[in-house]
Amino acid sequence: xxxxxxxxxxxxxxxxxxxxxxxxxxxxxxxxxxxxxxxxxxxxxxxxxxxxxxxxxxxxxxxxxxxxxxxxxxxxxxxxxxxxxxxxxxxxxxxxxxxxxxxxxxxxxxxxxxxxxxxxxxxxxxxxxxxxxxxxxxxxxxxxxxxxxxxxxxxxxxxxxxxxxxxxxxxxxxxxxxxxxxxxxxxxxxxxxxxxxxxxxxxxxxxxxxxxxxxxxxxxxxxxxxxx
Numbered sequence: 001x002x003x004x005x006x007x008x009x010x011x012x013x014x015x016x017x018x019x020x021x022x023x024x025x026x027x028x029x030x031x032x033x034x035x036x037x038x039x040x041x042x043x044x045x046x047x048x049x050x051x052x053x054x055x056x057x058x059x060x061x062x063x064x065x066x067x068x069x070x071x072x073x074x075x076x077x078x079x080x081x082x083x084x085x086x087x088x089x090x091x092x093x094x095x096x097x098x099x100x101x102x103x104x105x106x107x108x109x110x111x112x113x114x115x116x117x118x119x120x121x122x123x124x125x126x127x128x129x130x131x132x133x134x135x136x137x138x139x140x141x142x143x144x145x146x147x148x149x150x151x152x153x154x155x156x157x158x159x160x161x162x163x164x165x166x167x168x169x170x171x172x173x174x175x176x177x178x179x180x181x182x183x184x185x186x187x188x189x190x191x192x193x194x195x196x197x198x199x200x201x202x203x204x205x206x207x208x209x210x211x212x213x214x215x216x217x218x219x220x221x222x223x224x225x226x227x228x
Contacts, residue, residue, distance in 0.1 A: 003037060008066040011171045012090070019075050019174055022210045026076045028127060033070035036092065041065070045094055053097050058143040064164035067092050074127030075174070077210075082202045087125040088175035093136075093163075096120045102133065106152060115156060119148060122163070123170070134180060136163060149180040154192055157184040172214045176203045182222040189227060197227055 005013065016030050039045045042062035050056045072089035097120050107113040119135035131152040136145035147159040147166050160183045161169065173179040178196035181188065188197040200223055208216045 002035070005035075006042075006065050006067070008064045008167050009035065009068060011167065012066065012068065012071050015171050015174060016071065016073055018211055019073055022077070024077055024079060025210070026078075028074040028076065030073040031070065031089075033068050033072075033091075036067045036069055036095075039067045039092065039094060045092075049094060049097060053138070054140045055097065055138050055145075056140075056143055057093075057145075061093075061144075061163055064167050065093075066167070069095055073175070074125075077206065079206070082206060084176055084199060084203045084206065085128070086174045086176040086179075087127050088123055088170055089126060090123040090167075090170065093122070096122045096136065097138065102135065102150065106150065106155070112156070115148070119150075122166070123175075125175075128177075134159075134166065147183075149184065157181070157186065159183040160185070169219070172207070172211075172216060172219065173203070174207070174211075176200070176207070179203070179219075182219055182226060187226060187228075188223075200226075 042065035070091045074087040076085045104116045118137045121133045121135045124133035134149050138145045150156045
């Protein structure tokens with residue numbers, strides 16, 4: 001007998017349905033993979049992660065435990081004067097940790113070489129072909145893995161959030177392009193990021209209209225901080 005969905009699993013599944021039913025949203029693809037029942041509950045999965053990988057996760061991360069081997073969507077919304085796109089493909093922690101670290105061809109310093117060796121991808125964007133991804137930085141002494149975002153044009157950025165906050169923000173933003181920079185120490189006024197200023201302004205005007213159940217106030221506050 002299948003176990004009930006966890007809160008995070010239900011949230012991710014709902015995100016797909018919201019996009020598929022969103023007025024004017026064009027979904028290029030949506031994929032809901034398998035729930036890996038063999039992971040059991042958060043306690044058993046975390047014990048497995050500790051035994052296999054030597055990583056002891058903070059028990060507080062159990063609140064966002066999910067077992068999808070993958071769940072993904074790539075979408076676009078066009079209105080007069082507005083064009084926004086979004087994408088995500090995320091998976092459970094054990095699947096991410098079993099995978100290899102991302103390639104180190106982007107590393108140019110000893111720090112970056114170590115960083116990329118410690119990253120494990122939790123969310124990437126194959127439909128857009130943009131070589132961007134979000135990852136956890138893990139290690140034996142790390143109970144709260146850092147969340148990092150990689151953009152091959154701009155480098156790697158540590159995000160001001162933990163894994164649970166990542167999934168919550170993903171559910172609200174639907175993976176809209178550039179949303180990660182709301183949580184990075186960057187200015188969207190800088191030349192490298194000005195494209196995302198307009199995109200995120202448009203997104204945070206439109207998304208609350210389409211998905212009023214979500215509270216976009218914190219994201220708007222972060223946008224204001226990024227464009228000062």
